[in-house]
Amino acid sequence: MAKAVKFRDSYAQYEQIVADIKGGKVAPIYLLMGEEGFFIDRLTDLLADSLLAEHEKAFNQIIVYGKDTDEGTIINHARQLPMMGGRLVIIVKDAASLRKVDTLSLYTASPSPTTVLVVAYKGKSVDKRTQFYKHASAKGVVFESTRPYDNELGPWLAGWLRKSKGCQIEEKALRMVTDYMGVDISKIVNELDKLMVSLPEGTKLITADHIEQNIGISKEYNNYELTEAIARKDFAKAMRIADYFARNPKNNPMVVTVSTLFGYFQKLFIINYKEWQTRVKGMPAATQQELAQLIKVHPFLLEGYLRAAKLYPNKKIFIILGLIREYDMKNKGVGGGSATEGELLRELLMKIMML
Numbered sequence: 008m009a010k011a012v013k014f015r016d017s018y019a020q021y022e023q024i025v026a027d028i029k030g031g032k033v034a035p036i037y038l039l040m041g042e043e044g045f046f047i048d049r050l051t052d053l054l055a056d057s058l059l060a061e062h063e064k065a066f067n068q069i070i071v072y073g074k075d076t077d078e079g080t081i082i083n084h085a086r087q088l089p090m091m092g093g094r095l096v097i098i099v100k101d102a103a104s105l106r107k108v109d110t111l112s113l114y115t116a117s118p119s120p121t122t123v124l125v126v127a128y129k130g131k132s133v134d135k136r137t138q139f140y141k142h143a144s145a146k147g148v149v150f151e152s153t154r155p156y157d158n159e160l161g162p163w164l165a166g167w168l169r170k171s172k173g174c175q176i177e178e179k180a181l182r183m184v185t186d187y188m189g190v191d192i193s194k195i196v197n198e199l200d201k202l203m204v205s206l207p208e209g210t211k212l213i214t215a216d217h218i219e220q221n222i223g224i225s226k227e228y229n230n231y232e233l234t235e236a237i238a239r240k241d242f243a244k245a246m247r248i249a250d251y252f253a254r255n256p257k258n259n260p261m262v263v264t265v266s267t268l269f270g271y272f273q274k275l276f277i278i279n280y281k282e283w284q285t286r287v288k289g290m291p292a293a294t295q296q297e298l299a300q301l302i303k304v305h306p307f308l309l310e311g312y313l314r315a316a317k318l319y320p321n322k323k324i325f326i327i328l329g330l331i332r333e334y335d336m337k338n339k340g341v342g343g344g345s346a347t348e349g350e351l352l353r354e355l356l357m358k359i360m361m362l
Contacts, residue, residue: 012041014155018163021046024150028053033094035118036147038140040128043152045192050150051098051127058096058123068096073104082114085122095122102128108139115142154192157270158303160185164195168213172203176213178305179231183218186230186267187258198222223258225251230259230267237271237359238315245356253349261348265335268359269328274302276324278316323362330358 027033037054039047059068067089071081081099089095102108111126116138118124126143132151133140143149155163161181168174188195202213202221210217215226226232228251236244252259278298284290298313299306319327334355337343343351 012151012153014153014159014163017041017043017046017151017153020150021050021152024050024148025053028057033058033123034147035120035123036115036143037123037125038128038133038143038147038149039126039152040132040150041152042130042132043154043192044129045196046150046152047127047129048193051100051125054096054123054125055098058094063091063093066090067093068098070098070100073099073101076105078105078107078110078113081111081124085114085124086119087122088119089121093121095119096125097122098125098127100127102126103130108133109137110139112138112142115139115146118142118146154190157185157190157266160190160192160195162303164192167196168199172199174203174211174213177215178308179226180213180215180218182231183215183224183226183229184222186263187222187224189263228252228259230264233264234267234271235311237268237356238311238318240318240360242360245360246353249349249353249356252352253347256348261338261352262335264352265331265338265355268355269331269335272319272324272327272331274304274312275316275319276321276328277302278312279319279321279324282316283321319362326362327359330355 037050039050041047055068055070069084071084076099081097084097085095087095099105108126108128111124114124124147129152133143135141140149164185165176165181168176184195184198188198199213202217203210205221206213206217218224219226228248233245233248236242236248252261252264281293281298281301285292293301295309296306299309302309302312304312333342334351337346338348338351346354
């Protein structure tokens with residue numbers, strides 16, 4: 008079985024492909040596939056913009072869409088000779104809509120040296136057993152775009168802002184964005200692009216106030232503040248946040264809150280387990296830097312997790328994780344009766360904080 012591509016490896020390959028294209032190292036075939044469309048779109052746009060001079064694009068660049076074309080037409084385009092020398096660039100967008108993509112192997116078995124074929128297979132991946140995939144892998148570039156896990160998105164996004172925008176982002180602001188929008192990079196980047204346009208020129212730090220004012224995510228009532236309330240066993244604040252979520256269910260779906268809570272208590276479990284290994288097994292105590300890396304949070308935030316871990320020993324966390332699974336199922340219609348999301352969330356939080 009082929010090894011799954013990890014997000015960090017996918018992004019590292021993306022950066023390498025970008026560097027190669029900008030450096031003039033161009034492959035005859037690009038198969039860009041996978042569930043994360045952001046990087047596929049960026050590479051497709053880069054290839055469309057940089058392989059030909061502007062005056063050449065009218066007659067040497069052909070863009071087709073999978074739902075409006077077929078494999079035979081694509082092959083015929085790719086076998087043409089470019090006009091006035093140079094290269095021919097064929098870009099197939101929405102290629103996942105093609106009925107028999109492996110038919111492209113009739114061309115990729117012997118690609119033209121004067122053609123660059125770009126197949127943007129966004130949303131899923133080409134079967135790696137097909138001849139088309141094997142040809143693209145052997146003779147061109149195959150890029151598999153993988154979505155990050157929740158704990159990978161924040162660090163990547165902070166790095167992306169530093170490199171592409173020259174801007175930092177507060178940890179709370181980062182958590183507000185990622186908790187609210189999930190792991191949809193395209194959606195997040197689109198919102199942050201709009202945010203940067205609206206901020207005063209020269210802004211070097213994105214704050215929670217910026218996120219609230221421009222994206223509409225409450226800086227007081229969000230999943231980050233909810234976990235902070237749970238960490239302090241601040242029952243009153245947790246209920247106020249739950250009430251706010253109940254009044255604004257579209258912007259605060261319970262499925263996102265449940266996922267956030269599950270990830271939060273998983274981190275506390277790891278901290279407690281490492282402490283148990285030191286206390287009972289005599290293993291060396293993990294440094295704060297090691298713990299922060301282990302649970303994938305910024306070292307600045309670790310202190311809050313350490314305090315919370317003392318309030319929630321692992322015997323309680325086992326029960327809490329079970330409760331979170333139970334209420335996730337109730338929210339999805341299994342045993343929840345007629346209870347609303349708000350009612351289920353309040354009930355779940357009450358049970359967690361009474362342990």
